[in-house]
């Protein structure tokens with residue numbers, strides 16, 4: 381069967397990567413978490429001391445070092461889940477911290493950062509057979525994607541899901557801080573000048589506030605089947 385590109389965009393913490401990962405594994409496609417790439421650049425900035433105390437970023441230094449930032453993914457053979465590497469180091473856990481979440485949206489609003497990452501993402505998808513999730517996949521990275529999904533859920537439900545996830549990993553977090561972070565990132569992501577978060581006109585909207593992980597997985601599989609039949 382002809383391979384397609386599947387773009388999954390939407391608001392923070394609503395389950396995009398969970399459903400994208402599951403589908404990719406089931407249909408034998410490559411899965412790319414584009415948010416992990418913006419998170420890895422942000423972790424690099426934190427480690428290099430590029431944020432001042434007010435959280436402002438030293439854009440000139442970051443721009444000069446963009447070529448020193450190498451991001452890659454490797455499959456964990458036990459979990460069959462992709463793990464993010466920054467310059468050869470496994471940073472999968474560290475990029476999910478609230479510290480990175482609190483700094484990532486301003487970094488992702490920088491035009492030169494987006495230009496560099498979008499180029500890599502487009503390269504990853506040139507053979508198709510890819511599921512990529514993020515904020516601008518259906519609008520900017522792969523506007524020609526055969527299947528586009530836009531996921532949303534209420535901010536409280538999204539924050540609760542993230543809170544439960546961090547707690548399960550043993551990371552300290554307060555529900556209020558997470559909710560504030562989710563709302564603040566949504567605001568910055570939707571209002572930035574370059575490729576703001578928005579539903580592509582031809583994307584299918586999914587509100588998964590009251591869907592289980594299994595139900596949304598099933599729903600996505602059905603959308604995939606419809607899209608592949610349509611492109612046969």
Ligand SMILES: Nc1ncnc2c1ncn2[C@@H]1O[C@H](COP(=O)(O)OP(=O)(O)O)[C@@H](O)[C@H]1O
Nearest residue numbers: 392393394395396397398541542545591592593
């Ligand atoms: N339908 C759902 N119901 C409950 N929890 C969910 C659902 N979908 C995803 N989750 C959980 O919510 C958290 C955020 O999901 P994730 O896929 O990382 O979101 P995103 O990629 O949109 O940021 C994860 O802990 C995930 O297991």
Ligand SMILES: Nc1ccn([C@@H]2O[C@H](COP(=O)(O)OP(=O)(O)O)[C@@H](O)[C@H]2O)c(=O)n1
Nearest residue numbers: 392393414415418484485488514515516565
């Ligand atoms: N394609 C993308 C993916 C993420 N991002 C940025 O990266 C941040 C982290 O993305 P993410 O997908 O890991 O976020 P969560 O929804 O998982 O919390 C987002 O809040 C955006 O600021 C983006 O600008 N474009």
